[in-house]
Amino acid sequence: MKSAVVVFPASNCDRDMIVALEKITGQKPHIIWHQDTEIPDVDLIALPGGFSFGDYLRCGAMAASAPALKEVIRHADRGGNLIGVCNGFQVLTETGLLPGALMRNKSLKFICQDVTLKVENADTKFTNAYTQDQLIRIPVAHHDGNYFADDEKLKELEDEGRVVFRYVDKNGNATEDANINGSQNNIAGIINRRKNILGMMPHPERLIEAPQGGTDGRAFFESIINALN
């Protein structure tokens, strides 16, 4: 699988994403610099976590208008696969490739901890290696992960099965306590209607081998490989 990772000034999970993609796909990803106006032809583009442009203005706002994003959008428009993790998810909502917005966490504090996610839709290119309704443990690390969309959009996401991951408790219930950042409907990750663009706040690239404390993130990347074969 050929992949690429976009690097913005102050992306800081770019290396983690590159390492995860290389370890799981066996191929080193291309690096796309935010000012690039040409990008390689790849099977997957990843927008990594971090604080692109210092999160000044709004998280992801300035990255959304970086020159490379024009090409990334073109890639997605052609049906190319695109993921955004954490800051990458924020960039995807800022570009309008995914609906909604990510607001400040309800606690108003940065949160870094492992959370339990329910795989709400295992029938996507990004989740097929999980089982439907599987509970997985993945870390979050963000200040602005509180997902918001208007009622109409929210209904559309739910009705069309486009909520891919949800924050749940150990029993799989989407409780208020489990909703660490205050997201509407406990939403942790969503997909576009065409099912080629996924955004999520949790970091699957941080849990891909046992020493990291678990491997629940691996299946995320393995799903993409499955989908291409």
Place this chain on the structure above:
Amino acid sequence: MTWNNNIEITPEMVKEHGLSKDEYKLCLEILGRSPTLTELGIFSVMWSEHCSYKSSKLHLKTLPTTAPWVIHGPGENAGVIDIGDGQAAIFKMESHNHPSYIEPYQGAATGVGGILRDVFTMGARPVANMNALRFGSPDHPKTRHLLSGVVEGIGGYGNCVGVPTVGGETNFHPSYDGNILVNAMTVGIADQDKIFLSAAAGIGNPVVYVGSKTGRDGIHGATMASAEFTEDSEEKRPTVQVGDPFTEKLLIEACLELMSTDMVVAIQDMGAAGLTSSSVEMASGGGVGFEFNLDNVPQREEGMTPYEMMLSESQERMLIVLKPGREAEAEAIFHKWDLDFAVIGKINDSGKLTLSFKGEVVADIPAGPLADNSPEYDRPWDQPTSAPELSYDDVAAPADMADSLLKMMASPNLCSRAWIWQQYDHQVMADTIQKPGGDAAVVRVHGTKKALAISTDCTPRYCYADPVEGGKLTVAETWRNITSVGATPMAITDCLNFGNPERPEIMGQFVGCIQGIREACATLDYPVVSGNVSLYNETNGTGIHPTPAIGGVGLMQDHDKMVTIAPQSEGEVLLLVGETKGHLGASIYLDVMEGREEGAPPAVDLKLEKKNGDFVRSQILDGNISACHDLSDGGLLVGLAEMAMAAKMGMDLGIENGDIPLHAYMYGEDQARYILSVPAHKADAILKDAKEAGLVIQKIGTTGGEALTINGNITISVSQLLDVHSHWMPDYMSIE
């Protein structure tokens, strides 16, 4: 503002600049004339306690700083040790106490920024941040505000630059009511053949300024950090610098990119005393002169004077000596990262720092004497003494043992710190393999089987009760913590926080702690490779407890052998290594249960520490141990409770306390002790090995169930422990 560099220097101006009469006399001797205003400012910051270590260096020189694995000890920006395979670990801890009290968010944030720069300026990629924090009493009206601001500041900076904050420690004590301590540590990794130093070289080579523009923030920060606080300290808020972690992240990447070429001759970050100290250190270190045209310094504000430019502590700036003719290539790298790049001068052979501004020379100081002839004081000090021994017979047993444990675990100094470390990204870089909450943080050396174990520790109540023993105990605790995960302790950085050194009592505490640290480092083969001294942590004549925070770094060759404090399964056997004597003097039990702070701290036998620790480590590396925890605050029962909570699993304990009262046995803080949780089939062999090695070891129970049960008649449920342990801090912080 009217700017007159050549104004006549009056005794009042000298005093305002914090220079004594004798120091000013020395300044006149070095110059052979009266200083200009800019020069006075430069002398003032260079000779401040913060920059010159004038009260402490006499004693610091006595610390052990060498070992075959030490590549660079104190004197460089950070310490450097050999971790094999041509790689080096580079680390240092530094204080940012005074600014953090006045403006907690920015004070703490820029503390993190400053220590990161000390490490990457040497060519290392920072891989872990740690901290050691002290706050006043939880009842003090400012404590919430300070705790909240400091934690947010550390997180706000570290999270953005993408270096994981992997651990630390936090204490509360009324002695910090007027002076909190914010000590930040960074650990980085470099290739040994790519380590950069600050000594400038090459007559004619360009001197380049990179990073943020210079503003008026932080002027006289170093001087502020060299004086006591009084009621008007709030007025010093404008001397606190403002950090921009976004720029720092760009600066890290740009500098490391530059350092991957062969363009750099020398590099130095602009920390305390900014452009002044960086240029003086580089010039004096290389025995050369610098001539700067200050008009070329990138400036954030209009109308800045040379005095302001030289004394500004604006953040995220570096000074670099390049090889000649490489300016354009270097500039391209900094422009790629959207950072300022300006050639502000060049090296000459004058040995002087010569500054011109608008065509006029505004300062012309011999750099060597300014750096090297700084004052050095042998301040009078009182021989440190120990508080009298306190017998456990003088400490009442708790009415109910189970209740006492719940009260201890819910107390401010023993409760969970998750509220703090969950605000830090402790996982970015994806190499954190032991998260906060254990004995030491562990990060993998990226792409290898190696790992670094890091621990920051200090027990100020011990240091107050007996500075010499306290100094030893603090070093021993980091050593034990690193051992407990299976790593070999390599070296330490020290961050020495004390009150006013002009008081013999305080100076005695300092000298005593140094003595203890010296003895511990020597016996444990655990040298000091970097450090920082913060004095004048006093308000209106009341000093803090002596707080020599130690940051220890250890190495693991194979991180798969690492253990945590959490037993892995039911039915494991719990072994207690080391002798339990029930020492309750200066203990946390005495403080929490009786509100008493008295007695001598526990004695520490450094040879025994080494013997017990080496045994524990070898058992871990042989794969015999499922979990390990060293005993410190709160002794045996607190240690066991922490293990039970980490595993969410109970323990059945059979305690043979002999003549020692149970509460003293369970809460005594005797040193050189560890609890091992081992698979049942391995227990006998370990006991035999330990006894053959002459260790005191005993079986104290097994894991399993949902409660801690002591001798069949005291039961404390693990879920209740978890509940009280986790609630104190969030509850405390949620009160407006």
